[in-house]
Amino acid sequence: MPAPFQRLDHIAIIVRDTDEALKFYRDQLGLPFLFSQVMPDAPIRLTHLDAGGGVHLQLVQPLKDDHPLNAWLQKNGEGLQHLCFKVDSVAESMKTLPGQGLTVRDKAPRCGPNGRASAFLDPAATRGVQLEITSDPSAG
């Protein structure tokens, strides 16, 4: 059976204000800015910086007061929230991962930045680390 997770894609950090956060991650630490997109359905703003080796830091800002990530911010403050791994196809992994003891929480792939698919695993099965999978748009 192939390894379910190919490689780390990004590390998500929840922030209250993307522009303020960029003053730290881009300007102070010097991480190259890649892109920033509003995902209108969530709604959240996702901003990617290059952490080297093809891995991105993803800044996640919830854009409405009753977004679940605002409750997360109230409880935890800004900080590390999840890891996302690249797979060949999110749709395919959603079928095969449960057989490997990795339950997927989402019922259908989400639409991530740049048209990529993504899905979150059930955190009850991932030892306290929130895990997401993603794949390229053509892979579904």
Next chain:
Amino acid sequence: MPAPFQRLDHIAIIVRDTDEALKFYRDQLGLPFLFSQVMPDAPIRLTHLDAGGGVHLQLVQPLKDDHPLNAWLQKNGEGLQHLCFKVDSVAESMKTLPGQGLTVRDKAPRCGPNGRASAFLDPAATRGVQLEITSDPSAG
């Protein structure tokens, strides 16, 4: 001025029991095992897995009951704890980072796995994300 942080080196996950954690990260997720070392002074056990792109997942297990990471585990449970970035020289960065608004918490470089130097930044200045820097043994 050069960017203070070159690239992501590893992501640290605090665990209660390394062997149990390996059943998940190595066996279920399929991340390649790299090495496991006990740092006797701390004391902690550090275990690295290959997350792709030269980035490691580092499992950190405290090895005595009164280690500060046991208090962290009591409060948070197992989970993401810090990000570590590669620099040319930890000793040199400890001199230059404060001038860039990044205070280093450690007074002297720590000894990390494989003889590498490391130091933790003052978390008050890093927006809720615990940050470490590391460099190769020859760089100090």
